[in-house]
Amino acid sequence: MTAHLPFPLRVAVVGSGPAGFYAAEALLRSPDVAAEVDVFDRLPTPYGLVRGGVAPDHQKIKTVTRIYERTAARPSFRFLGNVMLGRDLSVDDLRAHYHQIVYATGNEADRRLGIPGEGIWGSTPSAVFVGWYNGHPDYRAAKIRLSAERVAVIGNGNVAVDVARILLRTPEELAATDLAGHALEALSGSGVREVWMLGRRGPAQAAFTPQELKELGELADADLRIDPADLELDPASAAEVESSSSRQRNLELLREFAGRPPRGGHRTLHLRFCVSPTEILADEQGAVRALVLARNRLAARPDGSVAARPTGETETVEVGLVLAAIGYAADPIPGVPFDDRARVIANVDGRVCDAATRAAVPNEYVVGWARTGPQGLIGSHKGGSAEVVERMLADGRAGAVAGRELPPRTAIDELLAARGVQVVGFSDWKRLDEVEVARGERRGAPRDKIADGDARLALLGD
Numbered sequence: 001m002t003a004h005l006p007f008p009l010r011v012a013v014v015g016s017g018p019a020g021f022y023a024a025e026a027l028l029r030s031p032d033v034a035a036e037v038d039v040f041d042r043l044p045t046p047y048g049l050v051r052g053g054v055a056p057d058h059q060k061i062k063t064v065t066r067i068y069e070r071t072a073a074r075p076s077f078r079f080l081g082n083v084m085l086g087r088d089l090s091v092d093d094l095r096a097h098y099h100q101i102v103y104a105t106g107n108e109a110d111r112r113l114g115i116p117g118e119g120i121w122g123s124t125p126s127a128v129f130v131g132w133y134n135g136h137p138d139y140r141a142a143k144i145r146l147s148a149e150r151v152a153v154i155g156n157g158n159v160a161v162d163v164a165r166i167l168l169r170t171p172e173e174l175a176a177t178d179l180a181g182h183a184l185e186a187l188s189g190s191g192v193r194e195v196w197m198l199g200r201r202g203p204a205q206a207a208f209t210p211q212e213l214k215e216l217g218e219l220a221d222a223d224l225r226i227d228p229a230d231l232e233l234d235p236a237s238a239a240e241v242e243s244s245s246s247r248q249r250n251l252e253l254l255r256e257f258a259g260r261p262p263r264g265g266h267r268t269l270h271l272r273f274c275v276s277p278t279e280i281l282a283d284e285q286g287a288v289r290a291l292v293l294a295r296n297r298l299a300a301r302p303d304g305s306v307a308a309r310p311t312g313e314t315e316t317v318e319v320g321l322v323l324a325a326i327g328y329a330a331d332p333i334p335g336v337p338f339d340d341r342a343r344v345i346a347n348v349d350g351r352v353c354d355a356a357t358r359a360a361v362p363n364e365y366v367v368g369w370a371r372t373g374p375q376g377l378i379g380s381h382k383g384g385s386a387e388v389v390e391r392m393l394a395d396g397r398a399g400a401v402a403g404r405e406l407p408p409r410t411a412i413d414e415l416l417a418a419r420g421v422q423v424v425g426f427s428d429w430k431r432l433d434e435v436e437v438a439r440g441e442r443r444g445a446p447r448d449k450i451a452d453g454d455a456r457l458a459l460l461g462d
């Protein structure tokens with residue numbers, strides 16, 4: 001055993017998304033460390049946004065969970081689902097039962113537009129819409145105004161593309177995915193005919209990636225409309241495109257889309273650029289009636305990046321549903337230092353620190369979106385989490401956890417039982433997984449999720 005590292009080193013990982021699983025794997029495969037890892041999640045199901053965020057028509061990326069299953073099969077790994085830090089356990093509880101803590105709690109809140117009318121009936125953040133169609137229990141009861149004929153999707157990132165695509169797919173396309181049953185039913189009867197995807201900057205600055213953009217051109221029954229004039233580039237944008245193969249590919253695709261004759265599809269996607277929403281207008285019932293847009297021009301900043309500046313012109317578009325896909329943020333967890341500006345857990349290189357003094361909080365670490373904010377794909381967390389684990393082990397070897405006596409590993413189970421928490425283990429999850437996959441087979445889908453939290457727990461309690 002390496003000097004100063006306890007035998008075994010007991011670690012709590014809070015959050016079972018990609019970053020949490022990659023951190024657990026890095027700890028458990030470390031050759032000269034005997035680690036015991038307990039991964040907690042507030043949900044009874046593992047995998048974070050792989051289950052609750054990734055689009056239902058993107059099944060291939062979800063097979064990444066097979067890698068996480070291999071981690072879960074390691075003998076000293078445990079999954080403790082349905083346990084929420086800040087509700088069922090406190091940070092002090094974790095400190096008393098573990099040598100080290102890794103926060104992998106992601107970014108579960110949505111960023112807000114901060115404009116008048118936000119929040120009225122028919123104005124919905126993407127976190128709600130995505131959670132609703134993916135069967136996340138928090139959003140099972142969300143009401144999405146799918147009677148609207150025209151929908152504005154705000155943002156030019158991959159989440160905006162996901163949201164637009166799900167609105168535009170036919171019922172047949174949707175039925176073959178693992179879209180939650182309630183969403184399949186509602187989307188199959190949706191009144192949506194037009195989706196307007198609105199970027200505040202130009203096509204050269206769009207955050208979506210070519211693979212995702214390309215799919216918008218491959219929908220079974222939807223046409224794309226782009227004004228070719230919107231694809232003319234100012235010098236700063238041209239320079240940005242020149243320096244990035246991904247942006248070049250985006251522009252090629254957009255130009256190809258703009259030149260396509262309409263096929264007479266049942267639905268239409270309009271891609272608009274250089275417009276910022278400034279107000280959501282309500283009808284007499286208080287529901288969304290229209291969106292006011294400020295037109296922007298692009299201006300180069302001194303560092304070469306390109307900013308949107310209002311021209312003073314505005315337009316009003318009649319819409320019945322506004323979906324804001326403008327990014328995510330973390331929610332503070334009681335007892336965990338929070339960086340209010342960046343809206344992440346306060347940290348220096350993954351070591352949790354005091355938000356004001358930046359002094360390290362010993363033996364507490366953060367990985368994934370909770371560390372960096374909402375940027376990066378699933379695969380990016382493998383390296384990110386491994387890097388933080390290296391720091392954890394280096395701190396341990398330097399004596400940070402030396403001499404700490406812990407109660408037996410099962411003491412945390414006793415504590416949770418005494419608090420009446422129904423802990424869901426990995427084998428319980430595997431049972432639920434089998435049930436969902438079998439339900440899916442009946443509808444020709446990879447999975448049919450049980451979105452109702454109580455029904456799920458009742459099944460697991462058998």
Ligand SMILES: Cc1cc2nc3c(=O)[nH]c(=O)nc-3n(C[C@H](O)[C@H](O)[C@H](O)COP(=O)(O)OP(=O)(O)OC[C@H]3O[C@@H](n4cnc5c(N)ncnc54)[C@H](O)[C@@H]3O)c2cc1C
Pocket residue numbers: 014015016017018019020040041042043046047048049050053054055058061083084085086104105106107108130159162328333367368369370375376377378379381
């Ligand atoms: C809509 C959407 C679609 C995406 N699609 C793709 C894609 O197709 N391909 C791709 O590569 N990337 C995609 N991404 C990005 C990818 O999902 C993220 O990079 C990744 O999931 C972040 O991992 P994480 O572990 O940091 O957070 P998360 O995956 O969010 O996991 C956080 C976990 O922490 C748990 N948790 C939170 N608070 C607590 C608490 N207090 N106590 C206990 N548990 C808690 C949550 O329940 C959750 O399970 C998508 C992101 C979004 C938002």
Ligand SMILES: NC(=O)c1ccc[n+]([C@@H]2O[C@H](COP(=O)([O-])OP(=O)(O)OC[C@H]3O[C@@H](n4cnc5c(N)ncnc54)[C@H](OP(=O)(O)O)[C@@H]3O)[C@@H](O)[C@H]2O)c1
Pocket residue numbers: 112113154155156157158159160162199200201205206207208212276277325326327328374375376377
């Ligand atoms: N299929 C996939 O691989 C997939 C799918 C979904 C998500 N993801 C990943 O998950 C991460 C998060 O994606 P995301 O789409 O949520 O975020 P994102 O990539 O950061 O995109 C956010 C978009 O919202 C815009 N925006 C922000 N604030 C705005 C405002 N106030 N008004 C108008 N527009 C505003 C941004 O414009 P500006 O650029 O002008 O700021 C940007 O176009 C990304 O890394 C993404 O690649 C991947």
